[in-house]
Each structure stands twice: as C-alpha cells, then as structure tokens.
Amino acid sequence: MSREHFRMIGAIVGLALGLGAMFLAGMSGVVPGAAFGAGGCVLGGIAGEQLHDRKGQS
Numbered sequence: 001m002s003r004e005h006f007r008m009i010g011a012i013v014g015l016a017l018g019l020g021a022m023f024l025a026g027m028s029g030v031v032p033g034a035a036f037g038a039g040g041c042v043l044g045g046i047a048g049e050q051l052h053d054r055k056g057q058s
Contacts (some may be wrong), residue, residue, distance in 0.1 A: 006052035007045045014044015 018040020022032050 001052075003049060003052045006048040008048070010044040010046070010048020010051070011041040012044070014040035014042070014047070016040070017044070 015037050018036040018038075019033065021040070022028070022036035027036075
C-alpha cells in the first residue's frame with residue numbers, strides 16, 4: 001500500500017479514537033467534536049505515515 005493509504009487509514013482511525021476520547025472525557029457537542037476529531041485525524045495521519053516509513057515500503 002502507498003503512503004497515502006496509510007495516512008488515510010490512520011486519519012480515519014484517529015477520528016474514531018478522538019471522538020471516543022471526547023465521550024470518555026464526558027464532553028459532547030459540535031465544538032469539542034470538531035476539536036477532538038480534527039486532532040485525532042491529524043495525529044492518526046502522522047502515525048500512519050510513520051508506520052509506513054518504518055515498514056520501509058515504497
């Protein structure tokens with residue numbers, strides 16, 4: 001798989017984890033959802049790229 005696929009999958013997983021963390025923190029609403037969701041997408045995308053780079057695929 002390409003680096004873009006890893007980034008996309010990481011962003012989707014990060015979104016789910018970010019929203020899960022939001023609900024575990026007892027928050028709800030549009031603004032916290034946007035903050036946690038965007039943060040999760042960014043961190044998940046970065047993690048996906050790093051995972052791709054560690055695997056050494058091109």
